[in-house]
Amino acid sequence: MTERVQRMKRLLLDREYRKERSEEILDFSGDIDAQTDYGIFTAYMQKTLENEKPLFYGDDIFGFNRSYAHSAICEDNGQPCFPSHIPCNNTPDYSLLMKPGLDRVMTELRQKPKNDFYDALIKVLELTLAFCDRYRQAALESGNQKLYDALSNVPRNSPTSFYEACLFQKIIIFILRVTKHEHITYGRFDQYMYPYFKADLDRGVSQEELFETLELYFLSINLDTDTYIGMQAGDNGQSMVLGGFDAAGNSVFNELSRMCMEASLELEVIDPKINLRVSKRTPDEHYRLGAQLTKKGLGFPQYCNDDVVVPGLIKLGYAPEDAIDYTVAACWEFIIPGKGLEAPNVTAMNFPLVVREVIDRHLMDSPDFATLMKHVEQGIIDKIEFLRARYNSLEKLRQHRWYRCSPIMSLMTQGCMESGKDFARFGSHYYNLGCHGAGISTAADSLAAVKKMIYDDQSIDKTTLLTALKNNFEGFAPLRNQLLACPKMGSDDDYVDAIAGQIMDYFAKNLNGKPNNIGGIWRAGTGSAMEYVRFGKVTPATPDGRMNGEPLACSFSPTLQAKPKGPLSTIRSFTKFDLSNIINGGPLTMELHSNVFRNTDGEEKVASLVKLFVLSGGHQLQLNTLNRQQLLDAQEHPEKYPNLVVRVWGWSGYFRELDPEYQNHILQRTQFMV
Numbered sequence: 001m002t003e004r005v006q007r008m009k010r011l012l013l014d015r016e017y018r019k020e021r022s023e024e025i026l027d028f029s030g031d032i033d034a035q036t037d038y039g040i041f042t043a044y045m046q047k048t049l050e051n052e053k054p055l056f057y058g059d060d061i062f063g064f065n066r067s068y069a070h071s072a073i074c075e076d077n078g079q080p081c082f083p084s085h086i087p088c089n090n091t092p093d094y095s096l097l098m099k100p101g102l103d104r105v106m107t108e109l110r111q112k113p114k115n116d117f118y119d120a121l122i123k124v125l126e127l128t129l130a131f132c133d134r135y136r137q138a139a140l141e142s143g144n145q146k147l148y149d150a151l152s153n154v155p156r157n158s159p160t161s162f163y164e165a166c167l168f169q170k171i172i173i174f175i176l177r178v179t180k181h182e183h184i185t186y187g188r189f190d191q192y193m194y195p196y197f198k199a200d201l202d203r204g205v206s207q208e209e210l211f212e213t214l215e216l217y218f219l220s221i222n223l224d225t226d227t228y229i230g231m232q233a234g235d236n237g238q239s240m241v242l243g244g245f246d247a248a249g250n251s252v253f254n255e256l257s258r259m260c261m262e263a264s265l266e267l268e269v270i271d272p273k274i275n276l277r278v279s280k281r282t283p284d285e286h287y288r289l290g291a292q293l294t295k296k297g298l299g300f301p302q303y304c305n306d307d308v309v310v311p312g313l314i315k316l317g318y319a320p321e322d323a324i325d326y327t328v329a330a331c332w333e334f335i336i337p338g339k340g341l342e343a344p345n346v347t348a349m350n351f352p353l354v355v356r357e358v359i360d361r362h363l364m365d366s367p368d369f370a371t372l373m374k375h376v377e378q379g380i381i382d383k384i385e386f387l388r389a390r391y392n393s394l395e396k397l398r399q400h401r402w403y404r405c406s407p408i409m410s411l412m413t414q415g416c417m418e419s420g421k422d423f424a425r426f427g428s429h430y431y432n433l434g435c436h437g438a439g440i441s442t443a444a445d446s447l448a449a450v451k452k453m454i455y456d457d458q459s460i461d462k463t464t465l466l467t468a469l470k471n472n473f474e475g476f477a478p479l480r481n482q483l484l485a486c487p488k489m490g491s492d493d494d495y496v497d498a499i500a501g502q503i504m505d506y507f508a509k510n511l512n513g514k515p516n517n518i519g520g521i522w523r524a525g526t527g528s529a530m531e532y533v534r535f536g537k538v539t540p541a542t543p544d545g546r547m548n549g550e551p552l553a554c555s556f557s558p559t560l561q562a563k564p565k566g567p568l569s570t571i572r573s574f575t576k577f578d579l580s581n582i583i584n585g586g587p588l589t590m591e592l593h594s595n596v597f598r599n600t601d602g603e604e605k606v607a608s609l610v611k612l613f614v615l616s617g618g619h620q621l622q623l624n625t626l627n628r629q630q631l632l633d634a635q636e637h638p639e640k641y642p643n644l645v646v647r648v649w650g651w652s653g654y655f656r657e658l659d660p661e662y663q664n665h666i667l668q669r670t671q672f673m674v
Contacts, residue, residue, distance in 0.1 A: 001215070001266055001267075002208075002212050002215075004059045004212065004216070005212060005215045005216060005219070005267075007058055007059050008057075008058055008059050008060065008216060008219045008220075009219060009267060009269075011057055011058045011059075012219055012222055012223060012269065013269075013642065013643050015642075017057045017058075017223070018069070018226070020055060020057070020067075021055070021066060021067055021068060021069045021227075022067060022068050022069065023069050023070070024068065024070075025068075025070045025072070025073060026047075026048070026051055026068065026070075026072035026073065027072070027073045027074075027075075028044060028047050028048075028072055028073065028074045029073060029074060029075040029076070029081075031047065032044060032047070032074060032081065036116055037404065037405045038116045038117065038119070038120035038405060038407060039116075039120075040074070040081055041120065041179070041405070041406070041407060042120055042123040042124060042127070042407070044072070044074050044081070044179070045124065045127055045175075045178070045179050046123075046127055047072070048072050048178050048179070049127055049130075049131045049178065051068065051072070052066070052067050052068065052131070052178060053067040054067075054134060054135045054138035054139070055067045056138075056139075056142055056144060056147075057223065059216070060144075060216075060220060060223075061144070061146050061147055061163075061216055061220075062147070062166065062167055062170045062216065062217060062220040063135055063139065063144070063147055063170075064135065064170050064171055064173075064174040065174075065220075065223050065224055066174075066177070066178070066224045066227050069226075069227050070227070071178075071180055071227075071229075087181065087341055087404060087406050087409060087423075087424055088181060088182040088183045088184065088237070088330075089182075089183045089184075089237065089329045089330050089333070089343065089344060089345065090183075090184060090185075090329070090335070090341065090342070090409065091184070091185045091186075091187040091327050091329070091335060091337040091338070092172075092176075092184065092187075092337065092338055092409055092412030092413065093187075093192075093337055093338020093339075093412050093413065093414055094168075094169055094172060094187070094192055094412060095192045095338075096338065096411065096412050096413075096414070097155070097168075097172065097411060097412060098158065098159060098165060098168050098169070098192070099158055100158060101154070101155060101156055101157035101158045102125050102128065102129055102155045102156055103129075103156045103157060104157075105125060105411065105417075106122060106125045106126070108417070109121050109122050109125070109417070110122065112417075112420065113420070115420070117407070117410075117420055117421070117422060118420065120407040121407045121410065121411055121417070123407075124175075124407045124408050124411065125411075128155065128171070128175050129155070129156065131175075132151055132155060132156075132171060133151075135147075135151060136148055136151035136152065139151060146163075147167070150163065150164050150167050151167075154167055154168045154171070155168050155171050155172075159196055161196060161199070161200055161205075162193070162196045162197045162199075162200045162205075162210055162213060162214075163213045164196070165193055165196035165197075166193070166213065166214075166217040169186075169193075170217070170220060170221070172412075173221070175408060176408060176409075177224070177227075177228065179406075179408060181406065181408070181409065182228060182229045182230070182236075182237060183230070183236070183237025183329070183330035184237060184409075185237055185238065185239045185240070185327065185328070185329060185330060186238065186239065186240040186241075186272055187240070187241060187327040187337040188241050188242075188244070188325070188327050188337060189240045189241070189242070189256075189260065189272070190242045190243070190252075190253075190254060190256045190257040190260060191252060193256060194254055194255075194256050197210065197255070197256045198255075201255075207259075210259070211259055211262070211263065214259055214260065214263050215263045215266065215267060218263055218264070218267055218269065218271070218272065219267065219269065221238060221271055221272065222269050222270065222271045225238070225270065225271055226657075230651075232648060232653060232657070232658050232659060232662060233653055233654065233657035233658070234270055234648070234651055234652060234653020234654060234657060234658075235330075235648070235651050235653065236271070236330075236651070237329075237330035237651075238271040238272050238273060239272060239273040239274075239275055239328055239329075239330060239331070239650075239651070240260065240272040240273065240274055240275065241275045241276075241277060241304070241327045241328055242257040242260055242261065242274060242275070242276050242277065242301075243257050243276055243277045243278065243282075243286065244277035244306060244324075245277070245279055245281065245306050245324070246324065247320065247321065247324050249281060251281065251282070251283075253286060258289070260272075260274065261274060261276075261289050261290070261293060261301070262289075264293060264298065264300075265289075265292055265293055265296065268296055268298065268643075268645070269643075269645075270298070270645055270651075270652045270653055270654065273299075273300050273302070273651055273652055274293065274300045274301040274302070275300070275301060275302045275303075275304055275327075275328050275332075276290055276301040276302070276303050276304070277304050277306055278303050278304070278305060278306065278610075278614050279305060279306040279307045279614065280307055280614060280615055282611075282614070284607065284611070287607035287608075287610050287611050288603060288604065288607045290303065290607065290610060291602075291603040291604070291606040291607040291610070292603055294592070294606055294623045294625055295597045295602070295603060295606070295625060296625070296645075297594065297624075297625040297626065297644075297645055297646070298645050298647075298652055299622065299623075299624050299625075299645065299646060299647025299648075299651075299652035300622070300647070300652060302328075302332060302587060302620065302621070302622040302650070303587075303610055303613070303614070303620065303621040303622070304326075304328065304332075304334070304619070304620055305613075305614050305617075305618055305619050305620070306324075307614070307617075308579050308580045308583070308617060308618070308619040309323075309326060309334055309580075309583060309619060310323045310324055310326070311323075311580045312334075312579070312580035312581065312582075312583030312619070313326060313334060313583060315512075315580060315581070315583075316432070316512060316513065316521065316523055316583065317513070317521060318336065318430070322336045322339055322429075322430075323336075325337065328585065329342075329344050329345070329585075330650065330651070331345070331527065331529060331585070331649060331650020331651060332527055332555075332585040332586060332587055332620055332622075332650045333345060333434055333525065333527065333584055333585035334583060334584070334585050335430075336429075336430060338412060338413055338414050339413070339414055339428060339429045339430055340413075340423075340428045340429050340430025340431060340432070340520075341409075341413075341423050341424050341428050341430075341431060342430055342431065342432045342433070342434070342520070343432075343433050343434065344432075344433075344434035344523070344525075344584055344585065345434055345436055345527070345529055346391055346433045346434060346435070347387045347390065347391060347433075347435050347436070348435060348436035348437070348438050348528065348529070348531045348535070349380070349383055349384070349387070349435055349436065349437050349438060349507065350383075350438055350439060350531070350535045350538075350539060351380075351437060351438060351439045351440055351442065351443035351503060351507075352438075352439040352442040352443050352446060352535070352539050352542050352546075352552060353439075353535065353538070353539045354376070354379045354380055354383055354443070355376060355379075355443045355446050355447060355542065355543075356446070356469070356539065356540055356541075356542055357379060358372070358375045358376050358379045359372075359446075359450065359465075359466070359469070359543065360466065360469075361375075362375040363450070363454070363462050363465070363466060364462055364463075364466075368455060369450070369451045369454075369455045369456075372447075372450065373447070373499075373502060376447065376502075376503070376506070377502075377506045380503070380506045380507055380510065381506070381510050384435075384507075384510050384511050384514075387435060388511075388514060388516070388522065391433060391516070392516055392517040392518075404424060405422040405424050405425055406422065406423065406424055407422070409423050409424075410422050410423045410424075410427060413427065413428045414428070414429070415427060415428060415429065416428065426519060430520060431516070431518045431519045431520035432516070432520040432521050432522070432523055433516045433518075433520060433521075433522050433523070434522075434523045434524075434525055434584040434585070435511060435522060435523070435524055435525065435584065436525055436526075436527045436528055436529060436531060436584070436586065437504070437507055437524060437525055437526050437527070437528075437582070437586065438527075438528035438531040438532060438535050438552055439528065439531075439532070439535060439536075439539075439552035439553060440500055440503060440504065440526060440553075440556060441488075441489040441490070441500065441553045441556075441557065441558055441559050441562070442542060442544060442546060442552045442553055442559050443500075443503055443542075444489055444496050444497070444499045444500035444503055445486070445487070445488045445489060445496060445542075445544035445559055445561065445562065446542045446543040446544040446546075447499045447503075447543075448486055448487045448488075448495055448496035448499050448544075449483045449486040449487075449543040449544050449545070450465070450543050451495075451499070452486050452487065452495070453465070453482065453483065453486065453543075459482070460479065460482075464476075464479065465479075465543065468480070468541075469540065469541045469542070469543065472540070472541045472547055472548040473541055473545075473547060480545050481545075483543055483544060483545040484544070484545035484561055486544070486545075488544070488558065488559065488561065488562035488563070488564075489558055489559070489562060489573050489574070490557075490558030490562045490563075490564035490565075490569065490570045490573050490574075491562070491563075491564055491565050491569050491570075491573065492565070492568075492569040492570075492572040492573050493573070494576075497573050497576050498576075500573075500577070501576060501577045504524075504526070504577055504581075504582050505577075505581075507524045507582065508524045508581045508582045509581075511523070511524045512524050512581065512582075523583065523584040524581075524582045524583075524584055525582060525583065525584025525585045525586045526555065526556040526579070526582055526584075526585070526586030526587075526619075527555050527556070527584065527585050527586025527587070527649075527650070528552065528553075528554060528555045528556075528586065528649065529555075529649055529650065530649065531552070532551050532552045532553060532554045532555070532649070532665070533551050533552075533661055533662065533665060535552055536549060536550055536551035536552045537549050539552070544559060544561055545561050546559065546560070546561055551665050551668070554589050554649055554665070554669065555586045555587055555588075555589050555649060555650075556574060556586045556587060556588050556589065556620075557570075557574075557588055557589040557590065558570060558573075560665075560668050560669065567590060567592075567609055568609075568612070570588070570590060571588070571609070571612060571613050571616060571618065572616070574588045574618065575588075575613065575616040575617050575618045578617075579617060579618065579619040580619070583619065585619075585620060586620065587619075587620035587621055587622045587650070588613070588618055588620065588621050588622075589622050589624065589647070589649075590621075590622075590623055590624070591623075591624045591625075591626055591669050592606070592623055592624065592625045592626070593625075593626065593627065593628075594625055594626065594627040594630075596625070597625070606623070610623075622647060622650075623647075624646065624647040624666075624669075626646065626666070626669075628667065630644070631644075631646075631655065631663075631666065631667055632667065634655050634656060635660075635663060635667075638655075638656035641655060641656060642654070642656060644656065646658075646666055648662055648666070
């Protein structure tokens with residue numbers, strides 16, 4: 001780590017620089033005289049950029065930092081105007097702007113028919129360039145010669161170096177953020193940035209200089225993370241995908257891929273959140289490099305298995321050349337960069353609630369477990385149809401932030417400039433909707449307990465169980481202990497794992513491929529995002545021994561009530577299914593005690609564990625390295641741990657910045673760490 005990088009890291013982590021940003025909330029309500037969505041968008045963008053001031057911190061060679069800590073307000077009759085409802089959770093094709101440069105793109109646009117769409121695209125580029133000109137002058141006045149020189153070329157023209165390419169992208173990200181685009185990811189950074197990286201190497205730029213540039217860039221994208229809208233601080237969507245394989249099965253993991261992982265390893269900051277594409281052909285050294293990151297406790301890399309994901313996407317109708325180019329959305333959902341406006345987490349299925357409702361209604365009239373499972377299947381079908389109807393209205397989706405027009409995203413979506421259609425208005429290729437599958441293990445454990453206690457062992461009667469559930473186990477402590485002792489997912493027990501397979505099969509076969517009325521289809525997944533807490537609050541006691549209001553399992557993982565035998569049994573439990581059939585995304589999440597790495601062979605063991613998961617047919621995996629005593633101390637003395645990082649669901653954040661309910665859930669997950 002060079003001295004310059006060390007200074008920038010200290011500046012980032014002491015957080016004092018944030019005081020230079022204004023806490024004022026700009027209010028443009030009533031100031032925007034525009035009638036169309038495009039007019040409102042460009043007017044809002046113009047007013048926002050007019051108020052933003054060039055802001056540099058220390059040795060920052062990238063700039064384009066937010067000078068306002070909060071987004072501007074724009075309301076009409078008390079309701080948010082268009083800029084408050086912008087498409088998010090997407091990955092643009094940055095190369096559509098970076099390769100030609102903005103001047104050339106604008107020249108092409110001016111040859112198009114004159115209409116609101118093309119006028120808006122031109123206006124966005126004009127406003128961006130005007131702001132960059134202001135930044136260039138400010139860089140000169142502040143003595144930031146490197147930035148000044150680079151802004152003499154980009155973003156008007158194509159980058160001539162890796163540094164200029166990173167700066168170009170930082171500008172785009174800045175424009176997206178100030179126009180309220182949230183959770184816009186970096187996609188396959190090591191692929192589209194590699195030509196600039198390789199060109200520098202070929203002309204004699206040293207590895208050390210390139211590494212410093214990359215580390216400074218990574219630090220620069222951390223400067224404004226607290227201003228991004230998310231469920232919690234850190235949930236900002238700044239994910240990045242590295243590696244993968246081409247159609248011929250050749251690895252595309254390159255020198256830049258490795259350097260990105262090494263930079264994250266050295267910097268130990270929450271962004272970018274690394275996702276590593278792997279397969280049965282992945283070299284062991286890549287797993288070992290991933291294990292080194294896991295050892296740091298950053299909660300990434302998250303692993304995505306090409307052997308499962310690519311076939312799964314093709315099953316859903318994605319073109320093979322698109323499926324092989326997949327990336328992930330802000331957390332884990334699989335999407336295609338620059339090819340669509342997909343809402344991969346538009347809604348979610350609460351499996352434990354469905355199971356509880358079925359038990360309440362049908363346990364008494366189900367003579368055997370097979371009959372009860374038929375009711376479970378129908379309950380899942382009914383919930384699917386309810387959710388589909390809720391989001392299958394085009395007008396309703398237009399009101400949703402995913403489906404409002406966006407000229408800036410249209411510039412980076414393949415086909416929009418040619419067709420003259422906004423990427424949110426049928427100018428892109430894929431318009432698929434994803435449904436999370438929350439609490440799969442809670443639901444499976446609950447049904448396994450009913451099967452064992454009611455039907456197989458006949459150790460309790462139906463009325464007793466229903467009464468205990470209704471009363472949240474009050475007065476039924478011995479019964480609850482019996483239920484807690486029933487088979488649980490995570491212990492490689494076919495008794496419960498087979499039930500989980502049935503649940504996922506019901507979900508996938510009744511949702512996957514169903515039309516969504518906006519030109520796309522529905523996709524089923526195993527994720528939960530924040531629903532593991534939110535759904536837990538509205539789900540009454542369940543037969544697995546979970547009490548009313550307690551959280552569900554985080555994504556695709558054992559419940560808090562389970563006591564897995566170890567990591568191998570957990571992996572076996574969660575890879576017994578054809579996960580290519582439920583491929584919206586949602587990782588197996590496992591907590592590792594930091595003691596796993598106390599011996600020199602710890603990294604090797606974790607690398608082997610990940611490889612086993614991949615070879616077993618797992619689709620996604622994330623590992624969280626934790627120390628329970630340290631977390632407890634951090635709750636009591638947060639000032640001692642300002643930069644303690646944890647994995648929350650599909651993202652990593654600083655522990656002290658999380659709400660207590662999320663801190664407590666992470667602590668609960670440590671009780672049964674492997």
